[in-house]
Amino acid sequence: MASVQLKNVVKKYPNGFVAVKDFNLEIEDKEFIIFVGPSGCGKSTTLRMVAGLEDISTGELFIDGKKMNDVEPKDRDIAMVFQNYALYPHMTVYDNMAFGLKLRKVPKDEIDKKVHEAARILDLEHLLDRKPKALSGGQRQRVAMGRAIVRRPKVFLMDEPLSNLDAKLRAQMRVEIAKLHKSLETTIIYVTHDQTEAMTLGTRIVVLKDGIIQQVDTPENLYDTPCNKFVAGFIGSPQMNMIDAECTEEGGQVKLSFAGNTITLNEKKAAALKDKGYIGKTVTLGIRPEDLHDEEDYLANHSKSLITAEIRVYEMLGAETLLYFDIADASWTARVNPKTKARTGDTVRFALDENKIHIFDKETEITITN
């Protein structure tokens, strides 16, 4: 079990391409931290630098306080689980899990002990004699994890380990991995581009874009108080609705106007816009789908934040209903009560929850107020 520290880490390739820019992060012992971001954002490269599979161009990496930049990958006491978890097809589950230890010349009885221990944790004991082709996708992935667990490393590095699984299995394996983290009590760095995986698994999430850390925070904070437009759009599904709006002040009240709609901001948000000099400027307004309401009593109580739109698509999902509509050129989604009377083609009034409105600088995309 170990803490991991990255100080001003940069990855620059010989052709000048900078994949990771000034990466600073402290990962605590036993923490489950997630690197999330779109493809090419540098998350896997960072993970590979921690593993030693990529050189660190500049900056320092510490594991348990010990500088690791020049330590060989195999001497860093870490284990990796990848997306392409190819098992040895001719070997049994037991042999697959033992193979890495055999290569490292670990004594037989120790291998046996470690394999059985890992199999118990992963609930694979009854499958140890089977060959990979006799296993389900989820079981195979558990074996791949078992190969890492038997090594009992200080740090687990997982690079999109669930990407090859179908949606149902992914959901199952998410639960398994969370359980695994609890039982192993070890530090896990997990890379994914799937924000659902990130939100459900991580104790903290690092959102990356173009090799730069955008925000490091808990899942709740990332969702409720994103630091910029990118994080706001990346975290959450369906993603946050956004539109450019003109910011004006009338009779002491700050208003945002967009596509024929005008809403009045609450005092806190109004003060933030005024203080930072945004009156008379264009800003970007953001509102999450669940913060749009179409219930009559809500509309009656929030008359200052009403918008009107024609429903393009009605999607009944059982516990909730998604309504898709356009506000000028922007496509918006509202997550409403399934009892809604709104249907495709209807013109519907929505009220924005004033306390949940996010406002971003149009140019820098940095959050003005959450």
Place this chain on the structure above:
Amino acid sequence: MISNQVLQSTIDSIKGIARLDIAIADIDGKVLATTFVEDRDLSGMVVSFAESQADSQAAGGFQFFKIFDEHQLEFVLIAHGDTDDVYMVGKLAVLQVQTLLVAYREKFDKDNFVKNLLLDNLLLVDIYNRAKKLHIEVGVRRVVFLVESDETIDVQAQDALKEFFSSESNDFVTAVDEKNIIVVKELQPEDGYEEVQKIAASMLDMLSSEVMLSTRVAYGTIVNEIKEVSRSYKEAKMALEVGKIFFVDRKIVAYNALGIGRLIYQLPIPLCKMFIKEIFVDVSPDDFDEETLETISKFFENNLNVSETSRQLFIHRNTLVYRLDKLDRATGLDLRVFDDAITFQIALMVVKYMKYMEHLDF
């Protein structure tokens, strides 16, 4: 591996020297070569001797000797007579056949065959003859992967890779040198490049996770005939080299995805120099600062889209337009014009290629 004809000529020669009748049978008792005619059926005696623990045995007026190939019982030698001299000649004959087995194994060894095949060291007729003798199918689809590491690929990594493919006896894993391993993989009829890419990714991930070794994998095109395997190997080799120049951040490089880089890689350096001189008349590409290079690279990445590029560079649209105008004034190439953008992109690639070749010369 060794033919019956060779066995026959060997024991004929031994008889010519030692005047001793000898036969060689397989472990099922079937006589493969003999210098004498025997009315009795010796197969039962041969089989029971083969199953016994003894290395040699005298029975029924014959002496039986076991011939091993790599600790595996291959043949039984039968010497006619039960004297000490017969025993001695029999032993010498066993030694001779065993030596021949080693020589033939080496000669026809699959590994050697594949190495020679990849390096174009075989005549076309030999390829088919030897493949037939080694029971290698000639008309199946194959692809060649080349695995390279900056570190030494140690025995652990080689073993891991061999184990990874060992279930498929028709695949070959062989080391070229301490940093390169070749994998010749047989494919199923339905396998396409998507599957090949997956295999490459699996190899990469397996070596990273199992032996913590960072590697690059390149592969050639899929070939349908064994004689074309060397072409696939050469393509993989080229992909690896071209990848180092133009796709440094890629861990898997496919020959069929090299694009224009493949053409540029084959240009003679003097021609490249002439081209660059013509394009960048008064400026050198080395004069471009990091900011300009990043701007150009992002602009190309975003398909010459000014708005998206400025957004990704966190700069105002007008700043980007200013930078592009400045570049236009310096080079005479306006990157917003498709033809100029292509010329510029090719010129930059040629510069990269020239730098790489210069680096190799040192």
